[in-house]
Amino acid sequence: MESVNFDLAATPLREVNHYLHHQAPARAGQQVRIDNPNGAHAIAAGLNAPLDVVIEGHAGYYAAGMNQHATVTINGSAGTGVAENMMSGKVHVKGFASNAAGATAHGGLLLIDGDAGLRCAISLKGANVVVGGSVGSFSAFMAQAGNLVVLGDAGEALGDSLYEARIFVRGTVKSLGADCEEKPMGEAERAILADLLQQAGHADVDPASFKLYGSARTLYNFHVDNAGAY
Amino acid sequence: MCGIVGLLVKTPALREQLGELMVPMMIGMTERGPDSAGLAVFTAPLPAGRRKISVFAGYLEDADRYDWQALVDALNRDLDAHAEVAARGRHAIVSFAIAADAVRNWIADYQPLLKVFSTGRSIDLYKDIGTPAEVAARYGFAGFKGTHLVGHTRMATESAVTPDRAHPFTAGEDFCLVHNGSLSNPNGIRRMLAPHGIRFDTDNDTEAATRFLEWRLREGDELKEALQKGFEVLDGFYTFLMGTPTELALIRDPFACKPAVVAETDDYVAIASEFRSLAHLPGVNHAHVFEPAPEEMYVWKA
Numbered sequence: 001m002e003s004v005n006f007d008l009a010a011t012p013l014r015e016v017n018h019y020l021h022h023q024a025p026a027r028a029g030q031q032v033r034i035d036n037p038n039g040a041h042a043i044a045a046g047l048n049a050p051l052d053v054v055i056e057g058h059a060g061y062y063a064a065g066m067n068q069h070a071t072v073t074i075n076g077s078a079g080t081g082v083a084e085n086m087m088s089g090k091v092h093v094k095g096f097a098s099n100a101a102g103a104t105a106h107g108g109l110l111l112i113d114g115d116a117g118l119r120c121a122i123s124l125k126g127a128n129v130v131v132g133g134s135v136g137s138f139s140a141f142m143a144q145a146g147n148l149v150v151l152g153d154a155g156e157a158l159g160d161s162l163y164e165a166r167i168f169v170r171g172t173v174k175s176l177g178a179d180c181e182e183k184p185m186g187e188a189e190r191a192i193l194a195d196l197l198q199q200a201g202h203a204d205v206d207p208a209s210f211k212l213y214g215s216a217r218t219l220y221n222f223h224v225d226n227a228g229a230y
Numbered sequence: 231m232c233g234i235v236g237l238l239v240k241t242p243a244l245r246e247q248l249g250e251l252m253v254p255m256m257i258g259m260t261e262r263g264p265d266s267a268g269l270a271v272f273t274a275p276l277p278a279g280r281r282k283i284s285v286f287a288g289y290l291e292d293a294d295r296y297d298w299q300a301l302v303d304a305l306n307r308d309l310d311a312h313a314e315v316a317a318r319g320r321h322a323i324v325s326f327a328i329a330a331d332a333v334r335n336w337i338a339d340y341q342p343l344l345k346v347f348s349t350g351r352s353i354d355l356y357k358d359i360g361t362p363a364e365v366a367a368r369y370g371f372a373g374f375k376g377t378h379l380v381g382h383t384r385m386a387t388e389s390a391v392t393p394d395r396a397h398p399f400t401a402g403e404d405f406c407l408v409h410n411g412s413l414s415n416p417n418g419i420r421r422m423l424a425p426h427g428i429r430f431d432t433d434n435d436t437e438a439a440t441r442f443l444e445w446r447l448r449e450g451d452e453l454k455e456a457l458q459k460g461f462e463v464l465d466g467f468y469t470f471l472m473g474t475p476t477e478l479a480l481i482r483d484p485f486a487c488k489p490a491v492v493a494e495t496d497d498y499v500a501i502a503s504e505f506r507s508l509a510h511l512p513g514v515n516h517a518h519v520f521e522p523a524p525e526e527m528y529v530w531k532a
Contacts, residue, residue, distance in 0.1 A: 039505030058505045058519065077519060079504065080489065098521055099486060117521060118486050136486065136524070 002030040009036040013043060025049035039079065044072050047089070064091045067108060080117075083110045086127055099136070102129045105146070111200050118155065121148045124165050130200040140167050141177065149196050151205065159213050167213040168193050170205070179219040185212040231385040232397075232410040233259025233362075234490070236471045236501040238378035238478045238530050244497055249374030251511060255500070256362040256371070256381050258507035262410075263383025266396035267365040268357025270406040272475055272532065273376040275351040281403075282325040283333060284348040284355040288393050290341070293320040301340065309336055318369045321356050330403070345394050345431075350404030352475035357382075357396040377532040380473040382408035389434045399437045401444035404475050409436040410503055411468035411488040419463065439464050443472070457481055457527050471501060479529045486524035493517040499530045 004024070006016045016034060024032060031052040037043055041060040044053045047070035055063065058076035068087040077095035086105040093101075096114035103119065105127030112120075112129075118136035121129045124143035134152030141157070143165035153171035160177020166189060167180075176182075185193075185207075193207045235255040239245055248271065256267060276282060287296040298317040302324060305313045311326035311333060326333055330349045337344050348355035354376075356369040362383045366372065382397035389395050398406040413419075416438035420430060428441050442463060446456035453472075457479065460470075467487035472479045480501055482490055493500045493508045495517045500508050508514055522528050 036509075038509030039507075057515065058509070060504060060506060077491075077505070077521075095519070096521060098489065098491075115521075118524065137484075 002027060003033060004030060005033045005035065007035045008038060008040055008043075013040050017042070017045065020044055020047055020051065020053065024051050037074075037076070041079070044070070047072070050089075058095070067091055077114070078112075082112075083108070083127075086110065096133070097131075101131075102127060105129070109196075109199060115152065121146070121165075124148065128196055128199075130196055130202070132200075132202070134171065137174070138177070140165055143167075147192060147196060149193065149200070149210070151202065159215070161219060162213075162215040164215060166192070168210040169213065170210045173211075173213070176213065179216050180213055181216045183212045183214045185210070231262040232387075233262035233383040233503045233507070234408045234410050234469060234471045234501070235259060235381040235383075235503075235507055236379070236408075236473070236478055236480070236499075238499045238532055239497065240499070241497045245377060246375050248376050248379060249370075249372045251498075251500075252374070252379055252381060253366045253372045254510045255502055255507040256366055256383055258509075259383040259503055260362050262503055263385045264361050265386055265391045266357065266359045266384040266393070267362040267382065268355065268384075268396045268398050268408075269366075269369075269371050269374070269379055269381040270348065270353055270355040270398045270400070270473055271374045271376045271379040272352045272404075272473055273354065275475060276325060278351075280325055280327050281330045281333075281349060281351060282323050282354070283330060283346050284353075285322050285324055285337065286320060286345040286347055286358075286393060287322070287343075288320040288358060289343040289345065296320065296322075298322045298324075301337075301344075304340060305333065305336060309333070318356070320358065321369055323354050347394070348398075348400040348406065349402075350475070353400070353404050353406060353473070355398060355400060355406065357398065358393045359391055359396065378473060378478050380406055380408055380471055380478070388412055389432065392432075395432050395434045397436060398473075399434070399440040401437075401441045402448055405440070405444045405447065405472070407436065407440040407443065407470055407472045409439060409468055409470055410490075411466060411483065413439060413464055413466035413468065415465045422463075435466070439468070439470065453477060453479055453529060454527050461525055469503070476532050477529055478532065479527065480522055481527055482522055482524050484525045490522050491519065492522055492528070493519045 037057045039060040045065040048068045051070045053072045055074045061079040062081040064072040065084045071090045073092045078093045078097045083091040084103045086108040088107045092111040097116045099117040102110040106125045110129045113132040115133035120135040120139040124146045126145040130149040137155035144163040150169045154173045157177035159180030287293040302315045313326040397408040400406045413435040416435035419438040469488040
């Protein structure tokens with residue numbers, strides 16, 4: 001595979017992102033390696049081609065935000081908002097991810113091997129997010145579509161004001177948010193979970209060890225009897 | 231925004247390089263805090279009978295050429311304080327062998343425009359307006375030596391850009407705090423502390439948190455107990471980094487709204503608002519890098 005290397009200690013990020021936006025798409029399928037990210041913000045944000053980008057180290061805020069088609073691997077941790085508003089493709093964080101990972105993502109797959117911070121998958125709109133560790137409080141807040149899979153634990157107010165997204169958690173849940181409830185896992189949901197575990201490299205993990213959480217749908221329309229749940 | 235940075239060296243040999251390692255950390259947080267910067271460094275304590283204060287002359291005209299020796303000579307003449315001075319431009323560390331309050335009161339009479347920014351046996355504090363690079367160069371931060379230090383780059387949001395509203399803030403002796411965030415109830419804290427005789431130097435919310443926590447320590451709380459009471463009383467979004475002669479402590483509010491990241495090796499513990507400020511540290515690629523959990527207390531011993 002054709003490969004291009006950038007060193008952010010020597011090349012400004014703006015040049016690297018310009019290359020990824022304008023030159024690289026003509027050579028779709030090539031691998032682009034980015035050394036010394038050193039926590040810079042918005043690395044590989046706004047990609048719109050089937051590129052394979054590898055970030056060798058810790059990324060700052062909004063890494064791989066708005067991704068379409070590309071596969072971005074971060075061999076380190078990611079700051080706030082990694083893969084925010086992703087449309088398609090795949091983002092893989094080998095370390096931990098800070099707050100709001102995968103926020104508002106419409107499509108694609110976000111894999112986080114370590115823990116994710118607060119508000120993971122907030123307002124999720126269709127993407128799949130698989131977290132190998134635990135997620136912080138308010139995760140999947142107002143999530144509308146897609147799946148959040150958590151192999152570890154979840155913090156407080158999981159799935160607060162949830163719409164139609166599915167949340168699978170293997171560990172403990174500190175508390176559920178308003179209108180989020182445990183649901184029986186049917187064959188269809190088990191198949192979705194098994195497929196995501198497979199894609200995330202967790203094929204050895206038994207889907208039956210997870211619990212499924214979803215919306216109780218009592219907040220869809222205001223009803224005074226629900227006032228206490230708001 | 232604001233940026234916080236902290237560094238505690240475990241390996242004694244690194245004490246010589248403390249400031250040198252810290253300056254790029256502060257400069258890395260310039261975008262988070264371009265208007266003022268400050269640093270508190272903890273060194274080996276003075277002998278039991280001596281105290282030192284950090285005095286700032288920046289509110290005087292011709293501050294860069296302030297005659298610190300004349301101040302110390304007058305102090306020794308008036309109070310027999312056995313005082314000595316080490317000056318760095320507008321800042322000076324004055325050490326002496328009498329009660330700190332007596333010296334503070336004497337300075338207030340001698341030159342009311344001088345500000346005393348810290349008191350103790352271990353702490354030296356420098357803060358001023360300007361970019362982090364300017365302030366670091368002005369006071370020679372790169373040459374600082376010691377066990378640990380606490381630094382801050384400020385983007386003012388709730389009180390004016392002045393040297394005395396820059397961080398770190400101090401209260402009592404040998405205690406300092408830097409803050410990234412904002413408190414919603416600083417005036418309530420002020421009203422709560424007023425009956426205890428606690429007075430404030432500024433209208434800054436961080437000063438309220440500093441004086442509250444120092445008051446709890448003075449009332450006998452261990453640092454962790456004081457921080458636990460802080461969680462109950464201090465309302466807002468914050469990351470606090472605090473220094474005492476023997477400890478560096480970090481807490482985040484329950485919503486973890488304000489960022490923080492820690493890198494720990496056998497040689498040091500380094501804390502910053504963002505990883506950008508840690509990237510230059512030796513061995514950081516093999517460090518244990520983690521994001522502190524909300525409402526958890528992290529305390530490292532110097």
